[in-house]
Amino acid sequence: MARLAVIGVGRIGGEVAYLASAMGIADDLVLYDSAQDLLRAQVLDLRHTGLDMEISMDTRDISAADVCIFSAGLPRNPSIKTRADLLEANLPATGEVAALLNDFTGILITVTNPMDINNYYLCAKTGIPRERCIGFGGQLDSARFGLALQDRNISGFPFVLGEHGEHQVPVFSRLGKKVGVRQRDEILSELKGASMEVIKGKGGTVFGPALHLTQLVRMILMN
Incomplete structure (x- = not known):
């Protein structure tokens, strides 16, 4: 192999x-x-x-x-x-x-x-x-983005570009509906803190x- x-x-x-x-x-x-x-x-x-x-x-x-x-x-x-x-x-x-x-x-x-x-x-x-x-990093960030969308009943292809870190860019234009600025900011904040929530709980x-x-x-x- x-x-x-x-x-x-x-x-x-x-x-x-x-x-x-x-x-x-x-x-x-x-x-x-x-x-x-x-x-x-x-x-x-x-x-x-x-x-x-x-x-x-x-x-x-x-x-x-x-x-x-x-x-x-x-x-x-x-x-x-x-x-x-x-x-x-x-x-x-x-x-x-x-x-x-x-x-x-x-x-x-x-x-x-x-x-x-x-x-x-x-x-x-x-x-x-x-x-x-x-x-x-992109695959993991995109999976976390997909979970955030799923929790909000938003359909579409979850895709994250850019840095694996604070400046990652979730692509909202490929989703099934328009997402407002407030909800975008909420999702982005959730993505930035996703790994730390796990780290605090299990190291x-x-x-x-x-x-x-x-x-x-x-x-x-x-x-």
């Missing part, structure tokens, strides 16, 4: 590695994390599933991956108000990852926040063509990002 590399196998990275294997999307995994105890535990846990897959922890194998996911770094917590506030904390990790991608020829998906900045940085630093550097978002990210990997590999 395909080789999937995951750099950063914490909440989201580890879940994507599992889902991609369980859903038959990838049968060859390359996993890396600077937290070696976590890495070994995740690999062992994956092997205990009994799924038919190869797992490597050798970073040299990243270069031959079809898709590489960058999900390492510090996640948001209730004290971190916006994704942009993670730049100083996560940029060093992004720089370290760039060195692992020197010979990489596949598709890079950046998850680590602030995603847009990190994605641009990796594209510029590694020389990977921009069409092979994808920032993850981080997992299911939504992991599933949409896995679906993105599947779409790339099927193209």
